[in-house]
Amino acid sequence: KVLFFTLIGNTMLAFAICAFVVPQDFMMGGASGIALAIQKFLPIRLSVLSAMINSALFCLGWAFLGWQFAARSLVSTVIYPLIMAVFEELPLATLFAGEDRLLCALYAAVLVGVGIGLVVRVGGSTGGMDIPPCILQQYKGIPIGKSLMFFDGAIILAQVLMQGIDGVLYSLLILMLT
Numbered sequence: 001k002v003l004f005f006t007l008i009g010n011t012m013l014a015f016a017i018c019a020f021v022v023p024q025d026f027m028m029g030g031a032s033g034i035a036l037a038i039q040k041f042l043p044i045r046l047s048v049l050s051a052m053i054n055s056a057l058f059c060l061g062w063a064f065l066g067w068q069f070a071a072r073s074l075v076s077t078v079i080y081p082l083i084m085a086v087f088e089e090l091p092l093a094t095l096f097a098g099e100d101r102l103l104c105a106l107y108a109a110v111l112v113g114v115g116i117g118l119v120v121r122v123g124g125s126t127g128g129m130d131i132p133p134c135i136l137q138q139y140k141g142i143p144i145g146k147s148l149m150f151f152d153g154a155i156i157l158a159q160v161l162m163q164g165i166d167g168v169l170y171s172l173l174i175l176m177l178t
Contacts (some may be wrong), residue, residue: 003075005122010080012115013126018087020108022046023094024101027159027171029152031057031128037159047088051081054128065138073127076119080126096120105170109177116178129155 017032028036035049042049058077062070096104119126133147152175160168 002122005118006075006124007079007126009115009118010076010126011083012118014080014084014087015092016108016111016115017046018084019096020104020111021174023092024104024108024167025147025163026105026108026167026174027163029129029155029157029175033152033155033159034129037162040162045085045088047081047085050084050137054081056130057129058127061127061134064135065118065131069125069134070112072123073125073131076125077127080128085137090124101167101170102173105173106177109174112174113178118156 009162017028020026021028021036027033031050032046033054034053035046038049039046039063044052054077058070058073061073061094096107116126126133129148129151130144132151133142133144136142137144156168156171156175159171
């Protein structure tokens with residue numbers, strides 16, 4: 001059950017990124033947002049960047065939060081970039097390229113939110129940028145929701161500084177709806 005919903009949730013998340021976020025040039029929070037920002041400067045596939053970032057954060061989580069947390073994050077750390085690599089090979093960008101950007105932002109938000117929700121609901125973790133807020137909660141008592149919003153906001157702000165203000169409202173809408 002946990003593995004099934006983790007697989008479905010990560011598939012929804014990877015699809016949302018590849019079908020809506022990348023083609024519409026939206027900004028994202030989380031590890032995917034960091035990968036999108038880095039990709040503006042380095043010609044490395046998004047799935048590879050996501051794998052590198054998630055692996056580093058996985059090691060951080062293992063070191064600070066222990067093997068039980070790491071075990072819950074391991075499947076997503078491995079499966080998410082693999083699924084994303086498959087979606088990168090498909091012509092998903094052409095499916096919704098001409099669609100209304102607001103609808104694409106809404107589709108992205110719903111898929112990301114439901115995908116993450118499925119994983120978390122069965123006790124899993126999507127890994128990535130969930131890990132620093134979990135560490136801050138355990139060691140400093142800072143609520144996960146507050147630090148997660150701070151990190152996501154900082155990641156989107158960094159993207160705005162790198163690529164300009166165009167699309168920031170759509171990106172904030174995705175973040176808030178997710």
